[in-house]
Amino acid sequence: MNWQAIRAIYIFEMARFFRTLMQSFLSPVLSTSLYFVVFGAAIGSRIDQIEGVSYGAFIVPGLIMLTTMTQATANASFGIYFPKFIGTIYELLSAPISFLEIVIGYVGAAATKAFFIGMIILGTAFFFVDLPIKYPFLMLGFLILTCISFALFGFIIGIWAGNFEQLQIIPLLVITPLVFLGGSFYSVTMLPPFWQFVTMLNPVFYLVSGFRWAFFGTADVPIGLSLMAIALFTLACLVFIGWIFRTGWRIKP
Amino acid sequence: MAAIVSVTDLTKTYDGGFQALKGVSLDISEGEILALLGPNGAGKTTLISAICGMITPSSGKISVGGHDIIDDYRAARRLIGLVPQEINLEPFEKVINTVRFTRGLFGKPRDDAYLEKILRQLSLWDKKDAPIKELSGGMKRRVLIAKALSHEPRVLFLDEPTAGVDVELRKDMWEIVEGLRADGVTIILTTHYIEEAEAIADRVGVITNGEILLVRPKDELIQQMGKKELWIELPDAIASVPVALESFDLRLEQDGTRLIYAYDTASERTGITKLLSTLSDEGITLRDVSTRQSSLEDIFVGLVGENA
Numbered sequence: 001m002n003w004q005a006i007r008a009i010y011i012f013e014m015a016r017f018f019r020t021l022m023q024s025f026l027s028p029v030l031s032t033s034l035y036f037v038v039f040g041a042a043i044g045s046r047i048d049q050i051e052g053v054s055y056g057a058f059i060v061p062g063l064i065m066l067t068t069m070t071q072a073t074a075n076a077s078f079g080i081y082f083p084k085f086i087g088t089i090y091e092l093l094s095a096p097i098s099f100l101e102i103v104i105g106y107v108g109a110a111a112t113k114a115f116f117i118g119m120i121i122l123g124t125a126f127f128f129v130d131l132p133i134k135y136p137f138l139m140l141g142f143l144i145l146t147c148i149s150f151a152l153f154g155f156i157i158g159i160w161a162g163n164f165e166q167l168q169i170i171p172l173l174v175i176t177p178l179v180f181l182g183g184s185f186y187s188v189t190m191l192p193p194f195w196q197f198v199t200m201l202n203p204v205f206y207l208v209s210g211f212r213w214a215f216f217g218t219a220d221v222p223i224g225l226s227l228m229a230i231a232l233f234t235l236a237c238l239v240f241i242g243w244i245f246r247t248g249w250r251i252k253p
Numbered sequence: 254m255a256a257i258v259s260v261t262d263l264t265k266t267y268d269g270g271f272q273a274l275k276g277v278s279l280d281i282s283e284g285e286i287l288a289l290l291g292p293n294g295a296g297k298t299t300l301i302s303a304i305c306g307m308i309t310p311s312s313g314k315i316s317v318g319g320h321d322i323i324d325d326y327r328a329a330r331r332l333i334g335l336v337p338q339e340i341n342l343e344p345f346e347k348v349i350n351t352v353r354f355t356r357g358l359f360g361k362p363r364d365d366a367y368l369e370k371i372l373r374q375l376s377l378w379d380k381k382d383a384p385i386k387e388l389s390g391g392m393k394r395r396v397l398i399a400k401a402l403s404h405e406p407r408v409l410f411l412d413e414p415t416a417g418v419d420v421e422l423r424k425d426m427w428e429i430v431e432g433l434r435a436d437g438v439t440i441i442l443t444t445h446y447i448e449e450a451e452a453i454a455d456r457v458g459v460i461t462n463g464e465i466l467l468v469r470p471k472d473e474l475i476q477q478m479g480k481k482e483l484w485i486e487l488p489d490a491i492a493s494v495p496v497a498l499e500s501f502d503l504r505l506e507q508d509g510t511r512l513i514y515a516y517d518t519a520s521e522r523t524g525i526t527k528l529l530s531t532l533s534d535e536g537i538t539l540r541d542v543s544t545r546q547s548s549l550e551d552i553f554v555g556l557v558g559e560n561a
Contacts, residue, residue: 002327008357015350087341091400094305094335095358096327252309 005097009105010112013079017113024113025120028067032121035063036128039185050187051218056129060122061212062184068118068143069150069179069204073171076110076154081161084251093252099245107155111147118143132216139214145230146207150175152237159250178204188220203229256280257332257408257439258304263313265299265463273299275463276313281408281441286434287468288450289443290553291460297443298338300460301410305335317408331359334406338413338443340393344386348377348396351385352403359404371399374429391422398429409433411442415449427453447550451475457549461557475549476518483525485512485532486541495535501528 017024040056047055080102083089092102125131133139161167182204188196199205210226213219219226243249258281265274273296281287289297302308304315306322315322320329343351352368372378375395380388385396394414401409411430415423423446430440430453444450450457451471458468467474490509501524504513516523532539 002360004360004362005358008354011357012346012350012354015346019345082343086343087337087339088343090305090307090335090337090341091355091358093307094330094333095355096330096360097358248309252307 002097002101005095006101006105006108009102010109013106013109014112016079017075017109025117028071028117029120029124032063032067032124033128035059036125040128050190051216053216053218054129057131057215058187058212059185060125060129060131061215062179062182062208063125064118064121064143065146065204065208065211066176066179066184067121068114068147069175069207070171071117072110072114072147072150073154073157073175075113076107076151077158077161077167077170078154079106079110080155080158081167084158085164089251099241103152103155103241107148107151110151110154111144114147114151115144118147133214134217135214139211142207142211142214142226142230145234146211149230149234149237152234152241156237156240156244159244162250175204178202179208181205182208183220184208203233206230207233255283257283257318258441259314259316260300260304261314263300263303263315264311265296265303265308266311273463274303274310277460277463277465279458279465279468281439283407283439284434284437285455286430286440286442286453287456287458288454288471289441289458289460290445290447290450290549291443292557293445295461296463297460298412299463301335301412301441301443305333305410306330327360331404332407334401334404334409336394336397336401336409336411336414338416340390340397342385342393342396345384347382347384348372348388348399349381351396352399355400356403361404367405368399368403371402374432375399376425391418394418394422398426402433406438408439408441411440413443413445415444415446423449447553451549459553459556466556471549474552475546480515480551481518482545483514483516483528484541484543484545485514485539486510486543487512488538488540491537495537497531497535498528501531 036056039059044055044059049055050058083092122131157167157170181199182202183199188199188205188209191199206221206226206229209219209221210223210230213223213226244251258279260277260279263274263277264272266272277296277300279300289300291297299308303310304317304322306326317329318332320326320332322329346354349368349372352372353363356363356368369378372381375398377392377395377399380392385393388396398411398414415426418426427449430442433440442449442454454471456468457471457474459466487510491505492509494503494505494512498512501514504515505511506513514525514528516525
């Protein structure tokens with residue numbers, strides 16, 4: 001294992017993050033605060049408790065998930081797409097490193113950034129609502145797993161993307177709708193049976209539900225199912241990345 | 254001397270069906286400077302890309318320092334530094350960080366003293382904290398060289414290092430190459446500039462249409478393939494080449510004041526003595542006589558022309 005290389009990629013990527021610290025932190029904090037004001041204070045005050053939790057607190061896990069998934073995907077996809085775009089990918093291809101090491105470096109950095117942003121949103125939430133965390137370690141573990149799995153997913157998108165539009169389109173067209181329709185702002189039991197069934201087909205639903213379970217001890221689906229969903233998603237990403245590694249798809253003629 | 258880079262029967266066919274390399278074999282000795290000359294699209298960059306691992310060869314074998322570039326890619330690549338043709342640099346990153354990054358990628362621990370030495374050699378030390386986007390084109394090229402040298406490679410590939418570079422920087426670049434050679438680094442450079450190959454290379458390889466036409470020591474190439482010309486300056490212009498001199502196949506230039514005789518240095522008789530005595534017999538007086546050696550450029554143009 002070329003640990004120096006992994007370290008170099010990780011530090012290089014984190015430096016990009018710190019260069020754009022204001023954008024990196026300010027925009028998620030601002031958008032989360034807006035969500036709290038609109039959903040928590042304005043609308044939430046007219047909604048009763050959901051499963052024994054105030055509406056303002058209920059939406060926190062979904063909000064964190066929404067941002068971390070989007071950020072992990074965006075950071076990892078940009079991280080590997082940018083060298084392809086400006087041509088510096090030649091360095092990665094000609095260095096004595098394996099594809100696995102490249103993945104660990106980029107995905108590790110992207111997941112770290114997403115995790116920090118998730119924690120900042122959690123911190124912001126405490127200013128707005130009274131938030132219990134029943135299983136803090138499980139909550140952190142679940143968050144870390146989500147960051148890693150979606151960074152893996154983002155890495156695939158970055159390899160696949162041929163231009164900046166394609167880079168934007170997946171987070172915009174896939175992740176945001178899936179999170180919104182994945183029970184981030186409501187309990188699935190509030191939906192009519194047909195939409196309950198549709199929600200069950202949404203993989204993000206299991207993640208939001210599991211994450212919420214770590215906070216409140218209650219969830220739409222059993223925690224085991226949520227853990228299985230995230231494990232399956234991570235595995236699918238790893239298998240696909242393994243295939244990219246073997247074939248050099250979209251990176252090596 | 255032992256071959257540090259060995260390429261055997263290398264072919265590369267791209268997905269579109271274009272065959273960029275058609276069975277290239279080449280041994281590069283440790284410590285030498287090899288210039289690869291060839292027109293655009295000849296396969297120079299493809300050959301370098303295959304050795305450095307940026308493209309997967311279709312068939313053939315490549316080893317660097319005795320390590321196969323596929324089976325033992327880590328050991329092989331550690332020995333290689335690459336300066337690409339395009340200026341590919343992350344614009345917002347600082348010079349020192351991008352150089353450090355490359356060193357790390359090649360598995361070397363951080364060594365600021367060594368990087369300082371390189372950056373000073375390349376006159377980049379003052380700019381070490383500048384973001385790359387603020388540098389001039391020539392400076393960016395130096396950064397690429399600094400990156401390629403950051404992990405102390407034994408073999409350095411320079412893919413058209415002086416394309417679009419001003420004369421001063423080109424001379425600097427040659428000095429850097431000389432310095433590296435003195436340190437025992439093997440250098441392979443591709444170039445369009447024949448004067449570059451002539452100035453710094455030990456051996457010259459000519460590549461065209463995906464095939465290596467020849468690889469020879471530079472001096473031998475010029476000597477063997479070079480034609481020499483005898484320039485005879487006349488004080489009084491003549492209207493045409495006198496009949497007695499027709500067998501020499503002379504050219505008359507400069508409004509009839511210069512006779513040019515091309516001869517082969519390798520042949521047993523150059524015919525110079527006979528030419529001069531015939532001139533004397535014809536009563537033609539001479540103002541000056543000089544010889545010209547054909548350059549690598551003439552040889553190259555001739556070679557590529559024949560094989561086009």
